[in-house]
Amino acid sequence: MNRNQLNIRLMSGNEACAEAALIAGMRFFAGYPITPSTEIAEILSRRLPKVKGVFIQMEDEIASMASVIGASLAGVKSMTATSGPGFSLMQENIGFAIMAEIPCVVVNVQRGGPSTGLPTNPAQGDVMQARWGTHGDHPAIVVAPGTVNQVFEWTIKAFNLSEYYRIPVIMLLDEIVSHINEKVILPDPSSLAIINRKHTTKMPGEYIPYQNNANMVPEFIEFGLGYHYHVTGLSHDESGFPTNTPGIVNKLIRRLNDKIEKHRHQIIKLKTEFVDDADTFIIAYGSTARSAHFVARMNRAKGIKIGFIQPLVLWPFPGKEIADIVKNAKSIIVPEMNLGQLSHEIECACARPVISVNRVDGNMITPEDILERL
Amino acid sequence: MFPYSKYLRTNRLPHIWCTGCGCGIILKAMLRAVDRSGIDRNTLIFVSGIGCSSRTPGYIDFDTLHTTHGRALAFATGIKLAKPEMKVIVLTGDGDACAIGGNHFIHAARRNLDLTVILYNNRIYGMTGGQPSPTTPYGEKGTTAPYGSIEPSFDVCRLAAAAGAVFVARSTCYHATQLDKLILKAMNIKGFSLVEILSPCPTYYAHLNRLGTSLDLLMGYKRNSIPVEKARRLDPSELKDKIVTGVIYKTERPEYFEEYHKLQQGITENGRLR
Amino acid sequence: MSFRYEIRLSGSGGQGLVLAGQILAEAAAIYDGKNATQSQSYGPEARGGSSRSEVIISDEEIDYPKAVSIDLLLCFTQEAWNKYGRDLKPGGILIIDSDFVTEPKDRQGAVYALPIAAMAEKAIGRSLVANIVALGLITGITGIVTKESMETAIQSRVPKGTEKINLKAFGCGFDKAIELKTN
Structure with missing residues (x-):
């Protein structure tokens, strides 16, 4: 019997995360080996080429996060997975993704810290880092499932939230939920709601990349389609170009934060x-x-x-x-x-x-x- | 007169570069090369890091990405792998590519992913006000090397070639017309290609080291440059403090995505390569 | 009333205890239709060091996944017994590899002291499958999982090409357990 064909399976949290990400449409994964998250990378290195996706092991977590953002900007749903030390290295580029509003999912399998800490043991010490790890006033969406079924469900939801709000979504796991094996009932993929980022219907020349709208989430268009727009981590105006003008910067930073805070009732779940x-x-x-x-x-x-x-x-x-x-x-x-x-x-x-x-x-x-x- | 405005975001001008800066010379050479390449401009993506050189993408009318310090190559890797049909050009500086981004630089070269890197080497951190970079020559000054740098400098081209780049070239802002040709050659290479361009920074590098004006730096490039063909016939001792220009190194190796694409094509249901 | 059965498999890294726990949990959860979790604790060593793998089997959803009161303890090494022995509940079942663990005296509850690795070596020619022999013993002694489900789970989890020898190893342990119970 091939257990991979069953819809009820014994799976670890890391396995469920990888499987659900594929179902969510993730087709680019970049990462760096780190306990206790490594199985996610191992599974995706096998699975992604088969679905015409890309897996790449980068030289470090800084580069992993950077290439995830690059791939997403080119229109592909992207993800990385790491643990404490790697999550620390990712913070700068997580801030870039927040500022440039590039959707992606960052999985942090928490282990004992600070520093190298306890690589093989669970912890929940990154709750505040997930919120405030990158510098500056910024919004955050952080989800924290506790069972393998929840990991499956919330991996898909993490992608949905990320795509809808154009923000990196952080999924905090821990060594327990990542490595525990338990029964998962896999839903029929066609029964799942999968949200994709809203693409603009405007033509090149009319498109304003960071134009505010009713839900405060600008419309997206991927690179390579002739829109010739600019993306920067500098404070920028609605056209995407850098600016120091106080009124424009104020509007940008408040919109970035409000787009999450004003929709909190649609995001939170108890x-x-x-x-x-x-x-x-x-x-x-x-x-x-x-x-x-x-x-x-x-x-x-x-x-x-x-x-x-x-x-x-x-x-x-x-x-x-x-x-x-x-x-x-x-x-x-x-x-x-x-x-x-x-x-x-x-x-x-x-x-x-x-x-x-x-x-x-x-x-x-x-x-x-x-x-x-x- | 070459129609530069065709490729410029003229509404973003004037640019932020100092009078006498080499960034404009490189920008213009690059646009001439792009024009001559005949590549559909909608398939070109420019990616930069942080620094004076990395402001270039803001002024040119393509899809442009201005990333974090040192990380342009890693962002570019994601773009290229997600859209391999695109031509991705990375614009970076000596500090951006060789110090904070040094690890990404050698590993991008090692993978031999199809990226073209144009490295503006002004031998100093201009944006932050004149600190020494990994290419500042031994003994020269920066604001944090007030007694002269006690560190040896990188030879960027040797570094790239040793790491695995398949095309490595060097020139200077004095040799403006040679730049077009080298950039065009680099763009036509399938794999990791690098063009290092010595670029004058009159405001910090020349000023702190009492080297005169931008013109003096350019004339220095003229005096000290030796074409690579000639350099090969000289004794290494004769090349001290010289700038060897031209195609320094060229080889052939499998390109990264071509290799990855084989996995995408060749894998069967049971996970084994055909 | 709900039931909760706790199994701890202990020994050293590289003895296949995590895989054994996964097989047990898969048999119970997927093929027997119960609920099961398998968790482990491990150190930095890929081989050696002490290793433990825990399986909880229940008829309802399992929240806390670690052993609270162990019903069955398997020990492959003396170190594992010294470390984990006290967590076995009074009356709980103890299975030890008698070539490596000294049989404890005055224990309330059943003790099965068998040369498990040697049995594997003798039956299969490979002491490496001692973990699967132990699964046969556990299945035969407790009946907490069915033999058929275990055989299905073994075939789904062991490396391709090793199904036959692993089923043979399982059968070796299972038959021994039945023999001991009927005597």
């Missing part, structure tokens, strides 16, 4: 369970949500009123939405494999203290870690 009558809430994301769900489920079985919230989109931060659900809570517990990066945001959003459960030792947060603080 998975909730047992929340209606809950007086205690556990809020967790990525693989930590699995431990949180375990605790919530076990305690519900004992009659304890505990609710579970999993933000699948970390940025834009769903603060208002979380605050609304937990407004009458007696206590809020936020477990995460860092020293409290998201719990701080939740405290600010809910204007009250939360119980932060943290681990930075390279181990997954266990149910006992959470139970101790219940």
Whole structure:
């Protein structure tokens, strides 16, 4: 039997990510080997040539990110995958993609940090870097699935968000969800909504590459079609050329941020369970949500009123939405494999203290870690 | 008179370059070469990094991409692989290509992807105000080498040839008509081609090193240049401080996308090459 | 009432414990129609070092994927037993390679001490397939997965061209388990 032909498969998160990216229409991958993300590159190096796509192993993560942007500007859906040290190297060009509004997906399989840290162990220490890693005021879309099924679903959604909003979308995985093998029910590809960037219908000469419109996302046209336009990381006007004029720069930076912030309700997604009558809430994301769900489920079985919230989109931060659900809570517990990066945001959003459960030792947060603080 | 305006974004002029800068000479030579090549201009894409030279794409009427410092070749790699039918020309400087982008430079050459690189070598960081670059000669000054540079400099052409480029040429802004020919030759090569062009920076390089005006630098290029055919007959000691011009190195090797395309064509369902 | 069965396969890197866990999980999740997860912890070594692979089998969706209370522990090395032995629940099943692990005394619960690598060497001529022999033992002893599903999963996961010897290795372990149970 060829298990690759089954629609129910045992897959790792990294495998699901690669498969879903192909279904989303990704046809260019550039990357550099780094644990624990390497399987994504390995799989795509086999698969992409077969679908007339391109895989290239670049000389480093800086070049990987750069070539991903180049390929996307030439009209091809593009992706890279990395881990902490490589994600740090990508930051400058992620900023370029945000500024020049080039869609692409960046997968960061988080491992222990800082620096080389713990290459083979999970962590969630890059939540703030995913939001603020590149310099300057900028928008970000960051998604953080926690199961292999969610990785599959959110890889496609990451491409959709990226294409729709013309922004690099960062998918934060962690070593657990990347390497765990579990059952995935693959949907019929024809049943999936695949969004492609909106191409202009204007003719060369009429096309204004960064012209604002109702949804604040400029229309796209790929290079090589005779439009002769200019793309730069410098602050630019609607025609795409550099400018220092304060009014124009102000408009650009505010539009870039507003195009995400004003559409946050269409982007954010919370998975909730047992929340209606809950007086205690556990809020967790990525693989930590699995431990949180375990605790919530076990305690519900004992009659304890505990609710579970999993933000699948970390940025834009769903603060208002979380605050609304937990407004009458007696206590809020936020477990995460860092020293409290998201719990701080939740405290600010809910204007009250939360119980932060943290681990930075390279181990997954266990149910006992959470139970101790219940 | 060559109709430059046909290829210029005239509404973007005047340019930001200093009086006496070599960037304009190179830009004009490049446009003449493009014109002579007969290539459909809609299939030409120009990519640059950061620096004075890298501002060139803003002034020419093609699809143009002005990227991050040092990374032009990596962006160009993505464009070329996504659209192999395009001709991609990378415009870069000595600091951009040899310092911050040095790794991308040698690896792009090693892969032998079909890219043409025009490297404006003014031997200094102009945009940031005159700091020494990897091509600043030993002993010469920059604002962060106030006592003269204590580092030896790169020979860009030897570097590219050693890394795997299949066409390597050098000339100077004095030899304006030779530039057209070398750029055209480079464009017609299938593979990684480099044209290094010595370019005067009167504002910083000449000023900090008391080398006079731009004209003095150009006359220096004239005096110190030796055509490669003649240079081959000379003893290396006679070539000290000389600028060897012409096609320095030429070879044939499989081009990267041609190799990759074989994978795209040859792979069967079971994943094995036919 | 839902059930959750936890298996830990332990030894050193290169012994094929991750693959064995994947086969077990695939058999349970795909061919037996249950839910299963396989996870691992590993170090920087591709070979050597201590390695563990965990499989959780359940009839409902598995959230927490790590072992909480181990039902079955396989140890290929003494180091693995020393490190992971205490996580085996009282009454849990222990399978050890008796050539490499000293049989613990006073254990509550079944202990199967067998020369697994030597069995592989004898039956197949390759101690490398000890992991698959162990899968045969686990299947025969616990019945947590069906023999047929395991055979399908082995054929789908092992390198092409090695299906036959791996099925033979599985059969060797499975038959031994049945023999031990009936005696």
